[in-house]
Amino acid sequence: MSEINNGQSETRVIEAGPPLWLLAEITYACPLHCAYCSNPLNLTDKKDEIGTEEWLRVLSEARDMGAVQLGFSGGEPLLRKDLEQMVAHASELGFYTNLITSGIGMTEKRIAALKDAGLDHIQLSFQAANAEANDLIGNRRHSFAQKLEVAKLIKQYEYPMVLNFCLTAQNIDQIDDVLALATELDADFVELATVQYYGWAYVNRDQLLPSKATLEAAEAKVNAFRDKQNGKGPKFIFVSPDYYEDRPKACMNGWGSTFLTVTPDGSALPCHSAKILPMTFPNVKDKSLQDIWYQDFSFNKFRGYDWMPSPCRDCDEKEKDFGGCRCQAYMLTGDMYQADPVCSKSPHHHTIEAAIESAAKQHDKSVILRDPKNKIDIVTV
Amino acid sequence: MSQVPKRNRLYKLQFEKAQDSYVLLYPEGMVKLNPSAAEILLQVDGEQSVDDIIIALKTKFPEAPDDIGDDITAFLSDAESKDWIHYV
Numbered sequence: 001m002s003e004i005n006n007g008q009s010e011t012r013v014i015e016a017g018p019p020l021w022l023l024a025e026i027t028y029a030c031p032l033h034c035a036y037c038s039n040p041l042n043l044t045d046k047k048d049e050i051g052t053e054e055w056l057r058v059l060s061e062a063r064d065m066g067a068v069q070l071g072f073s074g075g076e077p078l079l080r081k082d083l084e085q086m087v088a089h090a091s092e093l094g095f096y097t098n099l100i101t102s103g104i105g106m107t108e109k110r111i112a113a114l115k116d117a118g119l120d121h122i123q124l125s126f127q128a129a130n131a132e133a134n135d136l137i138g139n140r141r142h143s144f145a146q147k148l149e150v151a152k153l154i155k156q157y158e159y160p161m162v163l164n165f166c167l168t169a170q171n172i173d174q175i176d177d178v179l180a181l182a183t184e185l186d187a188d189f190v191e192l193a194t195v196q197y198y199g200w201a202y203v204n205r206d207q208l209l210p211s212k213a214t215l216e217a218a219e220a221k222v223n224a225f226r227d228k229q230n231g232k233g234p235k236f237i238f239v240s241p242d243y244y245e246d247r248p249k250a251c252m253n254g255w256g257s258t259f260l261t262v263t264p265d266g267s268a269l270p271c272h273s274a275k276i277l278p279m280t281f282p283n284v285k286d287k288s289l290q291d292i293w294y295q296d297f298s299f300n301k302f303r304g305y306d307w308m309p310s311p312c313r314d315c316d317e318k319e320k321d322f323g324g325c326r327c328q329a330y331m332l333t334g335d336m337y338q339a340d341p342v343c344s345k346s347p348h349h350h351t352i353e354a355a356i357e358s359a360a361k362q363h364d365k366s367v368i369l370r371d372p373k374n375k376i377d378i379v380t381v
Numbered sequence: 382m383s384q385v386p387k388r389n390r391l392y393k394l395q396f397e398k399a400q401d402s403y404v405l406l407y408p409e410g411m412v413k414l415n416p417s418a419a420e421i422l423l424q425v426d427g428e429q430s431v432d433d434i435i436i437a438l439k440t441k442f443p444e445a446p447d448d449i450g451d452d453i454t455a456f457l458s459d460a461e462s463k464d465w466i467h468y469v
Contacts, residue, residue: 018399020411066399068411096393096406120393121408160391162408188391189408 016303018066019260019293022095023272026055026083027075027264031104032138034127035367036166036208038198038273039075050266052082054284056089058262061289063093067260070095075264078105084117091118098123100164103150104143111153122154123162123191128170129177137170139369151185162189163234167218168208169359170367175218179225179236187234192222194241197355198273200370202331207367209359212244243352247317248324248340255302255326260293268292270299273327277336302326309337311345386434386457386466387427394422405465421456425466431457 027049028039059070070090077083078101090097099114100123111122124147127137131144154161163185165171165178175192182190194215197205210218222238242249252259252271261272266284269275279301282292293299301307305318312323323329324340332341332351341348388394392405392412403419405412414422420441424434434457435450442449460466 021409066397068397068399068404068406069409071409094395096411098409120406123408158390160408 016256016294016299017258019062019258019289020067021069021071021259022059022062022067023071023073023259023261024055024058024086025073025075025261025263025272026077026080026086029079030074030076030102030370031079032076032102032127032140032143033369034138034166034200035204035369036137036168036195036201037370038196038201039370048265050264050285052085054266055082055086058284058289059086059090059093059095062260063090063095065290065293068094068096069098071098071100073100076102076104078110084110084113087114087119088117091120096120101125101150102138102143103147104140106146106150106153108153111150111157111159115157115159119159121160121162123164124150124154125164125166126178126181127166129165129174129181133171133174137168148185151187155186160188161185162191163187164191164193167192167194167210169210169214170208172210172214172218175221179222182234182236190234190236191239192218192236193239196241197243197331198276198327200368204367205355206359206362207364209241209243209356211360212356215240215244242325242328242340242342243356245342246344248321248328248342250321251325251328251340254322256293256299257303260289268296268299270302271327274298276327277330279336307337309339311343311347312339315345382431382454385427385430385469386425386461387469388422388425388466389464392465394419417452418456418460421453422460422465425457427469 027046029046072083072086077099087097097118097120099119099121103124126134126147128134134144134147135141151161151163163182178192194210195201195208201208219238219240222236226236256270259271261269262284263269263272263275267275267281268284268289269281275281279298281298282296284292287296305313308318308323312318324342326336328340328342329338330336333348338348339346341351343349392407394403394405397404400413402416403414403422405414420438421434424437429437431454435453438453439445439449457466461468
């Protein structure tokens, strides 16, 4: 909806529905140091984290606005001792609560307490299907063994279990083992997510990006496995990296349409990568979530279609993909208004082709781990 | 039909004020239900058979057409293929 005043100046009032999905990133601290982490390059200090009371208020405000799915994420959300308190509050409010965890730090005592608090679902990440590769990628010894224990606890306490495997050049050739492990652990859903290049993953892109041939071989194996499942066992969801597509992803289902992320320091973002963009985002310490979602300049900035330059402006697919990802446009072109360069219609599509070529030439696949001692300033082109 | 349908514990059924409808919630997802789908799923409790459910809904909605039973069985079969319910 747009209102035009006297045909002179245009005031844009864009109708937005409620934020159905709230991602509560309650800490950036993490016992793992995965090189493909999508979190920001400069990590927030623990001392900047907002407190329990503030989180409880944020959850209440989001629920009042109609949010229904709530993800507790990070970093590693188990590192916050008030997690159980937040889950109990969210559950009482009627949220469907998802815990997105590496499993490190989960104990039987905590998983039972979380059940009592009303936690609905646990998503457990694996870095690979065997101890050696898993512990190397996350750079933490014995983490694979701990994850197996946690998977058993999740089933024992009758949570729906989603497993998440991040696929990269380092582990994609082990896809058969991944399929077998997920089946053995009796997962309900399994996300086989090829890494997307944000945060630390962007720094390590040359090392992480699998070749198209490897990717297609992996996907073919997943499809063949699925055909043999006869509707039994885990449901596998294969997510291709957008670098090999010729149309961009409908990022976040459109800016400010469905997703709201609150980061450990209280920043409110339309997606968890948006902080890299050259604009100011509001903080829940200063404003209500209602104000942020409906009124804040940043949330309205890329709503609708009027902000788009060509080729998106005139494209008949703009309502399907919303011009793709603003962060990817910014990282690859230096201009956040541009079409996502994944699109073959983008004048910057060559940056994607160059990245694929560069990764193919990169034979040294050693990576820079996400670690405060490897702290890197925000990288832009 | 004497078969007894049961809801899949993966899918949580609740009323959402903001959607003004019943929804099924599952890991990171939501299905918005139309009013008749919601009425049927609310009857699925792991104890009532399909026939019991048809009778219960006919009693609740006496103005409904006579062949409502066909619609109910068609919906339940769809719900089974979507994994929302299974038969005990």
